[in-house]
Amino acid sequence: MTHARSYAAADTLIVGAGPAGCLLAKRLSEDPHHRVTLVEAGGRDNYPWIHIPVGYLYCIGNPRTDWCYRTEAETGLNGRSLGYPRGRVLGGSSSINGMIYMRGQARDYDHWAELGNAGWDWQSVLPLFRRSEDHYAGESALHGAGGEWRVEPQRHAWEILEAFREACAESDIPAIEDFNGGDNEGCSYFQVNQRRGVRWNASKAFLRGLETRDNVTLVTDAEVDRVLFDTRGERPRACGILARLGGAFQSLEADEVILSAGAIGSPSILQRSGVGPRELLDELGIPVVHAAPGVGANLQDHLQLRMIYRVTGATTLNEIAGSWWGKLGMAWQYLSARRGPLTMAPSQLGAFARSRPDRPSADLEYHVQPLSLPAFGEPLHDFPAFTASVCPLRPASRGTVTIRARDPRQPPRIQPNYLSEPEDRRVAIDAIRLTRRIVASPALARYRPEEIKPGPDWQSDEELVQAAGDIGTTIFHPVGTCKMGQDIHAVVDDRLRVHGIEALRVVDASIMPTITSGNTCSPTLMIAEKAAAMILEERHWRAIGQATDERATLSATASS
Known part of the structure; x- marks a missing residue:
């Protein structure tokens, strides 16, 4: 060449x-x-x-x-x-x-x-x-x-993500092993x-x-x-x-x-x-x-709605990356064994679900991350949290x-004209409500998740459309x-x-x-x-x- x-x-x-x-x-x-x-x-x-x-x-x-x-x-x-x-x-x-x-x-x-x-x-x-x-x-x-x-497969595990996977199963989104067989409905860890x-x-x-x-x-x-x-x-x-x-x-x-x-x-x-x-x-x-x-x-393009939950009693990347000892530990794990948080893809756990039961197949994709930040490019929050990003898969x-x-x-x-069609706004509303149902499942209760973004005050259809416009961002597709x-x-x-x-x-x-x-x-x-x-x-x-x-x-x- x-x-x-x-x-x-x-x-x-x-x-x-x-x-x-x-x-x-x-x-x-x-x-x-x-x-x-x-x-x-x-x-x-x-x-x-x-x-x-x-x-x-x-x-x-x-x-x-x-x-x-x-x-x-x-x-x-x-x-x-x-x-x-x-x-x-x-x-x-x-x-x-x-x-x-x-x-x-x-x-x-x-x-x-x-x-x-x-x-x-x-x-x-x-x-x-x-x-x-x-x-x-x-x-x-x-x-x-x-x-x-x-x-x-990925080379690092998080307790909070396993709990989210259990919560999905309790919300009728079953655990599966592989997203790539033609029907990706279910919850699994992303292969990378x-x-x-x-x-x-x-x-x-x-x-x-x-x-x-x-x-x-x-x-x-x-x-x-x-x-x-x-x-x-x-x-x-x-x-x-x-x-x-x-x-x-x-x-x-x-x-x-x-x-x-x-x-x-x-x-x-x-x-x-x-x-x-x-x-x-x-x-x-x-x-x-x-x-x-x-x-x-x-x-x-796929618009991701980034919902953030503060948790108690779970380790997330926020605390680890927030200290010099944590950063040194991550560097050592990576340099010595190519393991640890530095091997992380932006999202580790995924789920594909239907926004409504009458959908012919899964029309939502979750990217679940053991971290949170106000916006991409900004520092991580200084409290333990996870992000559940949900993408409507078939934008009109x-x-x-x-x-x-x-x-x-x-x-x-x-x-891109995101959310310009009524159908996309309807699916966004359903996606936020489904995420709240998953997080309210018993499997996550011990971590006392508290919705930080968009926040529990957003409830009506009109408010959730406004919230989707506030928290929505591209997922680069x-x-x-x-x-x-x-x-x-x-x-x-x-x-x-x-x-x-x-x-x-x-x-x-x-x-x-x-x-x-x-x-x-x-x-x-x-x-x-x-x-x-x-x-x-x-x-x-x-x-x-x-x-x-x-x-x-x-x-x-x-x-x-």
Whole structure:
């Protein structure tokens, strides 16, 4: 793998070295004759806090590893603007996320297929999840072994979390062992993308070993301005990109371009390239290459409602991290055995539940943490507490991502429109009330939980909607802004080719027509695995077609 600053034309150029881009680079370069260039706006993943699991606290909001986006002021969040982390480093968001291994529900993918996207049903995608997986329990009908994407159990336990799990069982949310069999309803401990207490990001998983491949070029610190097109044919054809390298713009050529810049980056690049809503492009003076109203539309995200409970008689991270002796103890546990609180994912215990009994499947996800803080980035509280974050999994609200200017250094306008639909407000009310029922269960009574946020005074439907707006925040799962399908707002087809454009694909979470029922990193890897298989299949058939044409030409020449 070369890092040289002179770039030959590639067969495939991939924009974005997040989970999708890293996997694609490995799979597509397996043919030594196929040249792959992988372009990343951020730098190397050599920042130590990337690799210590609790280091996400120092990576999110850090321009070394995060784009540091913000949303617009959200009406549904009572006028608040949220920080909107997205990874800007090798490994992308897998270098700063919560490390939770989650596929979602079978019904998510069956619904994609029902929308007309052939081959995206659960039975078709399950082998793709298994292909890249290296599950700690070994190979089974549901899990893979020997793949690149390591999955392990967590390495630290908390008494208060076990009590919450018992409380869930008392509230008809049974204990289960695995969230990833197609039906994740129940309560369990999250499995995580770690190897022996160290974060396992996509860069480690898929880029390691590519140094021996002469046909792979990795370009870091290269912010992509736009896709370049050849417009001489019947339809525009992607032929490369224009990127800022070392303060100057440079074009990189390719036979095919794949955008894997994520649900914020990919639509922004398309819009700057002249592929997007005509009104927006005209307003910004960008020549229209292809009018596509769906580019940047259909933004979906999981809103987490962070409910905080003060407890008595239980140890939580608040007290441990609040003293120098506690911090030294945590450091010693980690350095000596890769165990203890520093190995923690942001959430350890999970639960999937129905907001109402008539829901067809679990539509809420809990992330339960033995800690609390006023807001992300602020110090932990100085009293023992736990946080029960609950996410409505199937938001009806839809938002947008739109660029503000042609200049790629200008952050896009991100408008999730949380709680803008009545159904989302109804589910939020139900989610808060269900959380209160769980916490009131006998299993937690000995800890005398006291609701700190939003607080017991919030009771009526109107008050709980207001409370949801006050305590709601993103859990970092944006998807859908270049959705797959055939309708007028679809951006890509079911082979992830951009409608109306030749030699251009989008392969990342932005292609999801609807959000999956859980964390979105591993579904994004599955999307890339499927895209790689389709691209390799097309390459195979092209080679056969070329060979057939050559034989026909030779035969005709011989006959003449």
